[in-house]
Amino acid sequence: xxxxxxxxxxxxxxxxxxxxxxxxxxxxxxxxxxxxxxxxxxxxxxxxxxxxxxxxxxxxxxxxxxxxxxxxxxxxxxxxxxxxxxxxxxxxxxxxxxxxxxxxxxxxxxxxxxxxxxxxxxxxxxxxxxxxxxxxxxxxxxxxxxxxxxxxxxxxxxxxxxxxxxxxxxxxxxxxxxxxxxxxxxxxxxxxxxxxxxxxxxxxxxxxxxxxxxxxxxxxxxxxxxxxxxxxxxxxxxxxxxxxxxxxxxxxxxxxxxxxxxxxxxxxxxxxxxxxxxxxxxx
Amino acid sequence: xxxxxxxxxxxxxxxxxxxxxxxxxxxxxxxxxxxxxxxxxxxxxxxxxxxxxxxxxxxxxxxxxxxxxxxxxxxxxxxxxxxxxxxxxxxxxxxxxxxxxxxxxxxxxxxxxxxxxxxxxxxxxxxxxxxxxxxxxxxxxxxxxxxxxxxxxxxxxxxxxxxxxxxxxxxxxxxxxxxxxxxxxxxxxxxxxxxxxxxxxxxxxxxxxxxxxxxxxxxxxxxxxxxxxxxxxxxxxxxxxxxxxxxxxxxxxxxxxxxxxxxxxxxxxxxxxxxxxxxxxxxxxxxxxxxxxxxxxxxxxxxxxxxxxxxxxxxx
Numbered sequence: 001x002x003x004x005x006x007x008x009x010x011x012x013x014x015x016x017x018x019x020x021x022x023x024x025x026x027x028x029x030x031x032x033x034x035x036x037x038x039x040x041x042x043x044x045x046x047x048x049x050x051x052x053x054x055x056x057x058x059x060x061x062x063x064x065x066x067x068x069x070x071x072x073x074x075x076x077x078x079x080x081x082x083x084x085x086x087x088x089x090x091x092x093x094x095x096x097x098x099x100x101x102x103x104x105x106x107x108x109x110x111x112x113x114x115x116x117x118x119x120x121x122x123x124x125x126x127x128x129x130x131x132x133x134x135x136x137x138x139x140x141x142x143x144x145x146x147x148x149x150x151x152x153x154x155x156x157x158x159x160x161x162x163x164x165x166x167x168x169x170x171x172x173x174x175x176x177x178x179x180x181x182x183x184x185x186x187x188x189x190x191x192x193x194x195x196x197x198x199x200x201x202x203x204x205x206x207x208x209x210x211x212x213x214x215x216x217x218x219x220x221x222x223x224x225x226x227x228x229x230x231x232x233x234x235x236x237x238x239x240x241x242x243x244x245x246x247x248x249x250x251x252x253x254x255x256x257x258x259x260x261x262x263x264x265x266x267x268x269x270x271x272x273x274x275x276x277x278x279x280x281x282x283x
Numbered sequence: 284x285x286x287x288x289x290x291x292x293x294x295x296x297x298x299x300x301x302x303x304x305x306x307x308x309x310x311x312x313x314x315x316x317x318x319x320x321x322x323x324x325x326x327x328x329x330x331x332x333x334x335x336x337x338x339x340x341x342x343x344x345x346x347x348x349x350x351x352x353x354x355x356x357x358x359x360x361x362x363x364x365x366x367x368x369x370x371x372x373x374x375x376x377x378x379x380x381x382x383x384x385x386x387x388x389x390x391x392x393x394x395x396x397x398x399x400x401x402x403x404x405x406x407x408x409x410x411x412x413x414x415x416x417x418x419x420x421x422x423x424x425x426x427x428x429x430x431x432x433x434x435x436x437x438x439x440x441x442x443x444x445x446x447x448x449x450x451x452x453x454x455x456x457x458x459x460x461x462x463x464x465x466x467x468x469x470x471x472x473x474x475x476x477x478x479x480x481x482x483x484x485x486x487x488x489x490x491x492x493x494x495x496x497x498x499x500x501x502x503x504x505x506x507x508x509x510x511x512x513x514x515x516x517x518x519x520x521x522x523x524x525x526x527x528x529x530x531x532x533x534x535x536x537x538x539x540x541x542x543x544x545x546x547x548x549x550x551x552x553x554x555x556x557x558x559x560x561x562x563x564x565x566x567x568x569x570x571x572x573x574x575x576x577x578x579x580x581x582x583x584x585x586x587x588x589x590x591x592x593x594x595x596x597x598x599x
Contacts, residue, residue, distance in 0.1 A: 019398055023405070026395065027412045030470065034415070036438055037427040053441050099323045108313040114324065121331040123586050125531045127555045128575040131562050132337035133330060135348070155326050186315050215421055217534045218555070222563060233422040237538050240426055247430050254423035265418045269411055272418065276475065277482040 041251035048248050064252035071249060074256065076228060077235035081214060084231055088153040088213035093206045095155050100163025101194045105176065122157035127218065134222055148223040153213050159205040166201035167194055204275045207268065214261060232257040338572045346569035360573035370574060372549055373557040376461060380553065381529035384468040385522055388476050396480035397506060414474035425538040428467045429454065454540055457547035464535055464551065476521050483517035484510060523589040527582050531555055554578055
């Protein structure tokens with residue numbers, strides 16, 4: 001009896017060890033691209049083209065970062081990314097809150113139709129209707145302007161859906177009724193009752209909007225061919241096409257482009273993961 | 284979901300004047316609703332509804348940006364799609380790419396989620412690490428992966444050389460390029476699937492698993508007989524969402540392969556790239572719109588499956 005139990009315990013320990021080994025191996029695979037990128041960005045050119053490669057730089061240098069700033073208007077790209085993302089996030093949160101609240105708490109003719117229309121447009125991928133949108137902006141002479149870049153990212157059907165769900169289920173009608181009895185206007189009720197009670201849901205929508213706007217790529221490629229309008233994603237791509245083999249500088253640029261999002265993620269880690277898990281939307 | 288105040292039946296009978304006041308109040312409320320929604324709906328009309336309708340319209344025309352005459356051609360664009368080798372390759376590549384990513388990432392994420400659902404001390408740390416690729420911006424990571432895949436000095440070929448595998452031209456070999464993109468795609472989406480599965484598994488009542496244990500089921504049997512069947516709706520949801528996302532792939536292909544001259548263009552031609560090329564390099568907006576409609580129908584079909592999954596989840 002004893003040896004059997006011991007063997008079983010041993011087997012369980014071995015099993016746990018194996019699981020940890022697999023998890024750790026997977027973690028290395030997930031982190032490897034970022035670590036490899038970071039390490040390469042500090043390597044002087046001779047160390048980059050060396051076989052076998054060293055994981056860590058032997059003579060770390062900032063030359064790649066300095067070279068990057070000389071080669072491309074990197075701060076400009078960064079500023080554009082921030083600008084586009086902030087404007088888009090603000091607009092998405094505001095439009096989603098307004099539409100979400102109206103769809104959740106009011107009855108009016110055409111309500112379901114309009115709500116379904118808003119949701120239905122979310123099913124069609126953006127790539128499928130970017131052509132007419134582009135033609136339209138050519139006619140307006142909006143090509144190479146910020147408004148053209150930001151335009152498609154001012155609204156988000158998913159944001160409206162999420163805030164409608166939140167307002168409908170989490171804010172009792174009695175609160176609004178009480179405000180009305182006190183003579184409050186509808187706008188006052190919206191501003192002072194619905195908005196303050198929707199902070200978390202608005203933050204969730206804001207995070208999605210920010211991630212989405214930060215990653216704008218194809219659309220910007222279409223409507224902007226002026227370097228001054230590029231965000232980090234497109235700027236880095238253009239830089240890559242020009243210096244396709246200068247991996248030191250490329251990795252420096254990639255590291256700097258990844259860093260802001262990484263910091264935001266590590267700060268809001270739990271919230272972002274929970275939001276994504278609960279709502280099931282990919283960023 | 285709560286029911287709006289205005290749904291409740293009006294108290295009856297009403298004195299004459301009060302009834303009229305009530306109606307006026309309703310009208311004012313309606314007006315207020317429309318006024319609030321107007322800016323939002325105006326944006327929708329301009330950036331979503333009109334372009335979507337227009338895409339369908341364009342698909343029936345021989346519509347070129349640079350041509351003066353843009354004749355109506357009926358279904359000719361659609362007919363042409365069926366004999367267009369590029370389009371067929373694009374559909375095939377996109378499908379292979381999507382299904383591979385979805386299947387591989389699900390098969391890896393599912394057991395990981397079962398293990399991580401046990402709330403070990405390290406569970407949160409692993410979740411964070413596995414989730415990192417989901418959140419990191421795409422282009423920098425594409426460039427980092429391109430460097431990993433480098434034929435001469437890439438770390439992947441180095442690791443393979445340690446176990447005696449000769450170097451592989453990941454991004455330039457026509458047989459490998461799509462799979463190189465698949466590996467990166469799995470890396471990117473794995474954490475997302477993992478976290479969704481994790482929530483699903485943690486929502487399974489502990490009593491079910493305890494009952495199975497009492498009946499003498501081992502871990503594997505518990506997984507097959509209890510966890511997996513209860514996870515079915517979420518599984519279906521993840522499969523469909525990931526497939527839809529993968530069908531819209533563009534950035535990876537553009538950044539990692541098409542920039543280099545020796546890229547195997549046909550081997551990595553995907554649907555959105557084909558649309559992009561036809562519309563914005565050859566200016567065949569009409570034909571590209573027909574392709575866009577095809578993409579929409581694929582996504583629409585997948586979405587219908589997803590709705591069914593949701594209904595199942597709500598019912599179950």
